[in-house]
Amino acid sequence: MKIALDPTPFHHSHSLLEFPALAADLGYRYLQMTPHADMIPFFRHPKADDAxxxxxxxxxxxxxxxxxxxxxxxxxxxxxxxLRQAAVRYWKRAIQISVGLGCTQMNTEFSGRPELPEESEAAFYKSMEELLPVFEREGVHVAIDPHPDDFVEEGLAAWRVIRGLNSPNVGMVYVASHTFHMKDEPLEIMRAAGDRLRVVHVSDTLNHHASHGLRYITNPPGNAVRVHQHLKIGDGEVNWDEFFGGLAEVGFLDSPDTVMCSSVFAEDENAHDVARYQLETIEKYVAKFSKG
Incomplete structure (x- = not known):
């Protein structure tokens, strides 16, 4: 398993080309490249050239x-x-960039709309008809996260959509901060995905269902909003023994192909200390639960 840093908290303070040295200084051997204006921005054509x-x-x-x-x-x-057709073109360039970086693991979101679930699912499978042959030809694996405010938000429902592609090159992301949005129990999701669970994001969050649904109040009541945080481990209510224990059970912790990414976004002002804390805490949990 590779423990990676998500450099998003440092986008405001470091340039793209400074990220590798920053990760090394913080004790990480791996980076996860999340959307960045100079590489692959959100929803737009990638901006990095081969140079x-x-x-x-x-x-x-x-x-x-x-x-x-x-x-x-x-x-x-x-x-x-x-926009769907444009996204397929952007994906093809993103795959080239990933391979150029020496990376064959990609991860992403479904990026549809919850108010149009049938239309979004149809668009997803249509895009994959064109992209799956590219993933398979390039030897790239893509893992997908059922993100809050997507056409599929529940863990097992997302796994069924992924499984329906019938390709070993597509798997699942488990984002700990989305735990309370995925409806199904963490162990159920992990066991269902098995060795197709290839990427996890490690950050804590509060349970928005607590206090009879009144943990967070929006006005007017019933707003179609999704609330979660990306806090450092221990600042929320994720059951970390269950999380790491489940990953150990399905072989995630001892696989050379899996990626565990620290993705805390809530404390940019303490980003260096938080990144070091995350790495130290992750390594302690891994040592506790790993069978290797």
Missing amino acids: LVAQFRKNCEAAGVEVASVLPVLRWSGPDET
């Missing part, structure tokens, strides 16, 4: 850091056909 990709990879090698996963967020399940 920038090569320079980033060179900086990684100099720092002793590898890119463990690349995370584009593109509207490949969007019900707007023009």
Whole structure:
């Protein structure tokens, strides 16, 4: 298993090419490349050319850091056909960038709309008809997260959509901060996905269902909003023994192909200390539960 840093909290303070040295300084051997204006921005065509990709990879090698996963967020399940077609084109370039970085693990979101679930699912499968052959040809694995405010938000329902593709090149992401949005129990989801669970994001969150649904109040009541946090481990209500124990049970912790990413976004002002704390705490839990 590779323990990676999500550098999102440092986007305001460091340039793209500084991320490898930053990760190394914080004790990480791996990076996860999440959306960035100079690489693969949210919902837009990738902005990195081959020269920038090569320079980033060179900086990684100099720092002793590898890119463990690349995370584009593109509207490949969007019900707007023009934007869906554009997202497929953007995905093809994102795959080239990932391979150029020496990375064959990508992860993403479904990126559809919850108010149009049938249309979004149809768009997703249509996009995959064109993209699956590219993933398979390039030897790339893509893992998908049922993100809050998507056409599929529940854990087991998301796994069924992924399984329906009938491809070993597609698997699932489990984001700990989405635990209370996924309806199903964490162990149920992990066991269902099994070795197709390839990426997990480690950050804590509060249970918005607590206090009879009044933990968070929005006005007017009944707003179609989704609330969660990306806090450091211990600042929320995720059951971390259950989380790491479940990952150990399905073989995630001892697999050379899996990626565990620290993804805390709530404390930019303490980002360096939080990143070090996350790595230390993750390693303690891994040591506690790993069978290797």
